[in-house]
Amino acid sequence: MQTTNASTDPHGQRDIIVCKNLEKHYSRGGETVRVLESINLTLQRGAFVALMGPSGSGKTTLLNLFAGIDRPTAGVLHVDGQDLTQLSRAQLAQWRATSVGYVFQLYHLVPVLTAYENVELPLYLHDISRAERHARVSEALESVGIADRHGHYPRQLSGGQEQRVAIARAIVTRPALLLADEPTGDLDRVAAASIMQLLSRLHRERGQTIVMVTHDSSTATHAQRLVHLDKGQLVEDVAVRA
Amino acid sequence: MRRRPTRSALVLAGVAVAVFLFCTVDTMRSAVERATQKSAGETALIVYRQNRFCPFTSQLPQSYENAIGKIPGVASVTPVKIVVSNCRASLDVVTFRGVPPQEFAATHSGSASAQDMQSWLSRGDSALIGRELAQRRRLKAGDRFTAAGVDAFVAGIIESDLPQDQSSAFVHLAFLQEQAKRGGTGGVVTQFDVRVKDPAQMDAVAQAIDERFAKDQSPTTTRAETAHVARAATDVIVLVGFAQALGIAALVAVFALVANAIVLSMRSREKEISVLQTLGFRGVHLATLVLLEALMLGGVGGLIGASASYAVVALARTAMTMEGVSIAIAPSLVIAFIGVAIAIALSVLAGIVPAIIAARQTIVAGFRS
Numbered sequence: 177m178q179t180t181n182a183s184t185d186p187h188g189q190r191d192i193i194v195c196k197n198l199e200k201h202y203s204r205g206g207e208t209v210r211v212l213e214s215i216n217l218t219l220q221r222g223a224f225v226a227l228m229g230p231s232g233s234g235k236t237t238l239l240n241l242f243a244g245i246d247r248p249t250a251g252v253l254h255v256d257g258q259d260l261t262q263l264s265r266a267q268l269a270q271w272r273a274t275s276v277g278y279v280f281q282l283y284h285l286v287p288v289l290t291a292y293e294n295v296e297l298p299l300y301l302h303d304i305s306r307a308e309r310h311a312r313v314s315e316a317l318e319s320v321g322i323a324d325r326h327g328h329y330p331r332q333l334s335g336g337q338e339q340r341v342a343i344a345r346a347i348v349t350r351p352a353l354l355l356a357d358e359p360t361g362d363l364d365r366v367a368a369a370s371i372m373q374l375l376s377r378l379h380r381e382r383g384q385t386i387v388m389v390t391h392d393s394s395t396a397t398h399a400q401r402l403v404h405l406d407k408g409q410l411v412e413d414v415a416v417r418a
Numbered sequence: 419m420r421r422r423p424t425r426s427a428l429v430l431a432g433v434a435v436a437v438f439l440f441c442t443v444d445t446m447r448s449a450v451e452r453a454t455q456k457s458a459g460e461t462a463l464i465v466y467r468q469n470r471f472c473p474f475t476s477q478l479p480q481s482y483e484n485a486i487g488k489i490p491g492v493a494s495v496t497p498v499k500i501v502v503s504n505c506r507a508s509l510d511v512v513t514f515r516g517v518p519p520q521e522f523a524a525t526h527s528g529s530a531s532a533q534d535m536q537s538w539l540s541r542g543d544s545a546l547i548g549r550e551l552a553q554r555r556r557l558k559a560g561d562r563f564t565a566a567g568v569d570a571f572v573a574g575i576i577e578s579d580l581p582q583d584q585s586s587a588f589v590h591l592a593f594l595q596e597q598a599k600r601g602g603t604g605g606v607v608t609q610f611d612v613r614v615k616d617p618a619q620m621d622a623v624a625q626a627i628d629e630r631f632a633k634d635q636s637p638t639t640t641r642a643e644t645a646h647v648a649r650a651a652t653d654v655i656v657l658v659g660f661a662q663a664l665g666i667a668a669l670v671a672v673f674a675l676v677a678n679a680i681v682l683s684m685r686s687r688e689k690e691i692s693v694l695q696t697l698g699f700r701g702v703h704l705a706t707l708v709l710l711e712a713l714m715l716g717g718v719g720g721l722i723g724a725s726a727s728y729a730v731v732a733l734a735r736t737a738m739t740m741e742g743v744s745i746a747i748a749p750s751l752v753i754a755f756i757g758v759a760i761a762i763a764l765s766v767l768a769g770i771v772p773a774i775i776a777a778r779q780t781i782v783a784g785f786r787s
């Protein structure tokens with residue numbers, strides 16, 4: 177395990193994400209597109225950060241780099257004390273299994289599995305007993321307020337309920353970092369508000385670090401820090417609350 | 419993921435049908451092979467009328483028996499008259515074999531119970547019937563049955579490993595000669611079943627027999643019993659060879675079917691694979707899932723097809739009969755097993771490329787698809 181060289185903390189335990197001159201390029205039809213340009217950003221453990229910006233500004237791309245599901249073209253990227261650029265494919269997968277939970281805009285539950293089984297799925301990658309697995313899944317379903325729907329299949333749930341199950345699946349492994357890409361983007365106002373309350377509560381009660389992409393400024397009010405991207409560049413970074 | 423339901427029952431049905439075809443055809447092939455392939459310890463010769471290929475037209479004087487018995491190397495001679503309902507290839511033919519009762523009882527004492535044998539010897543119109551024939555016509559000791567214009571009493575069942583005995587009814591030679599009036603006088607038989615003392619002498623004895631009668635009114639052709647069956651079954655052998663090609667084609671179809679099903683389901687699952695990868699599942703996990711699915715398709719489909727084939731062959735209890743020789747088709751667990759194994763092997767093979775594709779998929783590309 178390599179540690180970050182954050183000056184504030186020799187063990188890198190205070191900063192959960194450190195990027196320096198982070199670049200992501202895609203080649204499209206022989207042309208290179210700079211989707212992210214020289215991003216410098218440090219996020220602290222326990223923070224609730226909203227990543228904002230217009231469509232195509234690179235929010236999802238940056239979130240995917242944090243999640244270790246995409247690789248930077250250049251620059252430094254340390255997440256949860258790990259230099260992600262140094263990991264092999266398999267190591268990165270293993271790291272994801274323990275360090276991050278990811279919530280998608282479109283939930284992406286496995287349709288042929290029940291709510292319970294969907295939440296249980298990531299725990300198969302952890303070396304824990306059946307009983308422990310059961311306890312963790314129940315606890316996760318409980319904390320997102322959907323325990324009574326554990327036997328339902330995704331198609332039997334509303335969008336808001338599906339997203340709750342997806343959040344339970346993301347936190348069941350107790351990851352250091354919870355990432356969410358427009359988690360309320362596909363929900364009506366009422367369902368969206370209740371999902372945001374859930375995320376706030378996870379942040380407040382568990383000290384869960386959350387980085388959330390959103391278009392919507394009212395959604396962003398739940399966050400403590402707003403990071404704005406435009407055309408792949410970091411344009412604004414404001415703290416909302418102390 | 420461990421219990422993903424099958425995308426399409428159609429694929430399963432396709433695999434099942436292909437394996438059914440393969441197993442059934444291969445059962446026929448192996449039956450023919452068993453009946454016609456020369457074996458090392460073979461001692462049975464059949465003496466037939468030269469250039470005649472049907473029991474109606476192969477007529478030999480019964481008096482040849484003595485002459486054949488004197489040829490060196492001959493262990494035993496049995497004159498046999500055969501009556502069948504028709505000469506063409508058919509699946510339900512009764513072959514009456516007229517044999518001298520005392521001789522037959524002496525050489526086949528182990529093949530039927532002493533009681534049945536006694537009952538057979540004591541009645542002129544009685545028959546010992548092969549097991550296949552008994553099952554096919556639902557006959558037991560004490561019944562009467564009629565075939566090819568011959569009406570006989572069932573004295574008992576005769577056990578034999580020889581396929582052509584399975585659908586035969588052994589009756590007294592004199593009785594059959596009497597019944598077969600069209601054959602003219604008594605004293606005419608269809609063939610002689612000859613046993614040689616030493617398997618190595620088969621060819622020499624056969625040659626000696628044919629030379630002995632070459633200038634006679636009724637010249638003979640003598641062949642090993644397997645060769646005799648093989649000659650009669652020439653058409654069927656060609657047919658079975660063709661059917662076997664068909665069976666193999668069916669298996670290739672299984673391969674294509676499963677491969678296609680997996681590729682199709684993979685395409686609609688790129689996102690799902692990306693989700694699993696995001697959760698931390700590695701290439702090996704995903705490849706294993708794809709292979710497991712292929713294995714399940716091949717295994718379940720193959721099992722259904724093979725069991726269906728086994729059941730059909732077991733229930734039908736048919737025998738292919740042509741020119742008076744019969745080849746019984748018996749169900750085979752070995753072939754069923756091979757059918758399932760091949761289906762599984764082909765399915766897994768079909769899953770390998772999709773499995774590698776799944777393992778190598780990049781997450782971001784999967785989400786953008």
Ligand SMILES: Nc1ncnc2c1ncn2[C@@H]1O[C@H](COP(=O)(O)OP(=O)(O)OP(=O)(O)O)[C@@H](O)[C@H]1O
Binds near residue numbers: 203209236782
């Ligand atoms: N794998 C890829 N290959 C090529 N181009 C890509 C790829 N991923 C993203 N892009 C491009 O990068 C740019 C930023 O994409 P990204 O999805 O990060 O934007 P976003 O800020 O999340 O937008 P939205 O709000 O619409 O979700 C877009 O122009 C997109 O087309």
Ligand SMILES: [Mg+2]
Binds near residue numbers: 236
């Ligand atoms: Mg996006």
